[in-house]
Amino acid sequence: MPDAETQRKLIEILRILSESTDEMGARKIAEEMNRRGYNLGERAVRYHLRMLDERGFTRKHGYLGRVLTATGEEELNQALVTDRIGFVSTRIKEIELMITYDPATNTGDVAVNICYIPKDRFEEALKTIKSVIAAGYAISPKIKIADEGEEILENDVPPGSVAFASTCSITLDGVLLKYGIPVNLKYGGILRVQDGQVRRFTDVIDYSGTSINPMSVFTSRKMTSVNQVIETGTGGVLANVREIPIAAVDKAQQLMDQMKAAEFLGVVSRCEPVRPLLGVPIELGKCGIVEYSGINPFAAFGELGIKTRILPLAAVMNIRDLKKLE
Structure with missing residues (x-):
């Protein structure tokens, strides 16, 4: 079972995919994660995407792209995600x-x-x-x-x-x-x-x-x-x-x-x-x-x-x- 910090990152990746109208690769996801206050490089994003693939929350689509599955959409709707307001300040302190x-x-x-x-x-x-x-x-x-x-x-x-x-x-x-x-x-x-x-x-x-x-x-x-x-x-x-x-x-x-x-x-x-x-x-x-x-x-x-x-x-x-x- 992933720790709480990893869980937050996984959910945030699901959120990013749900807000996108097209498949997204690790580079684009890493960029958006950084904008939201999470410091993840492309390699780390690929690692988290493999975890999501294994759980059936995402699937590959196109060349190295990912999309959200119905199971992933349900998981996102049910997850308790902490509001990101103030998260940038936390990242700054880190x-x-x-x-x-x-x-x-x-x-x-x-x-x-x-x-x-x-x-x-x-x-x-x-x-x-x-x-x-x-x-x-x-x-x-x-x-x-x-x-x-x-x-x-x-x-x-x-x-x-x-x-x-x-x-x-x-x-x-x-x-x-x-x-x-x-x-x-x-x-x-x-x-x-x-x-x-x-x-x-x-x-x-x-x-x-x-x-x-x-x-x-x-x-x-x-x-x-x-x-x-x-x-x-x-x-x-x-x-x-x-x-x-x-x-x-x-x-x-x-x-x-x-x-x-x-x-x-x-x-x-x-x-x-x-x-x-x-x-x-x-x-x-x-x-x-x-x-x-x-x-x-x-x-x-x-x-x-x-x-x-x-x-x-x-x-x-x-x-x-x-x-x-x-």
Whole structure:
């Protein structure tokens, strides 16, 4: 009998298949599971699909595709599935605890986002990600690139594709926690930039009340204008807001200065006890930190019409595996 966590994953896969109008393969299911807060690579999804096949809940259809059976539909209707509201926050906390990065030595594991693009758009994408990093709207100049047939975080890069891994802003939260500073990632949103100056948030989503990562919402709806900001100085970029206790400001600032020295450059504001901060509320007794999102380079891809498959907060990766773009 599968444990409770495996049961939740199996039911969620059944839910995904029931919501689809066509058969789905492991890659598409893995992408949707990630959007819903479950960190499963393609290999893990294939393992779970075999379990569902054995129980008669799914069956193969087409080339490596799966569909839901009548038995699977009945199982889904009867299953008690926990509401996903707030699950993204739980996933964030898990990743934060996995981060081992030490800014003083520039070693350890950082959180990363993954993006797959068509290989024939690689040169354009590479030029774009360089411009986003140079303009300061990414987290770090260090990325990882995996070609078709190679593996990235236990996922095979499909034929005709290239994968990018970028540093995720959650790395800062993991570092703060490691040094005993409580941190709460509050909002993700669109940050308005005008004439090169940060103004305010125009749209935000509270992480505690969503079942889908806010960065996925804003990129899928094409609400960013990262390239426009780089070219004209005006537009909207992705950013996050986190809160820490006012009593921890000095230590937090010291850590952020160390991260800046190690080329973590995405922090917009220092620890600000301002309420509201750039248009969003900050809890009494707390101060806010605004940081650009590591998804900004990938949002810029989409703005250019490059087909993207983005996996926010995919996993952790050793900082040594990320290379600085020259």
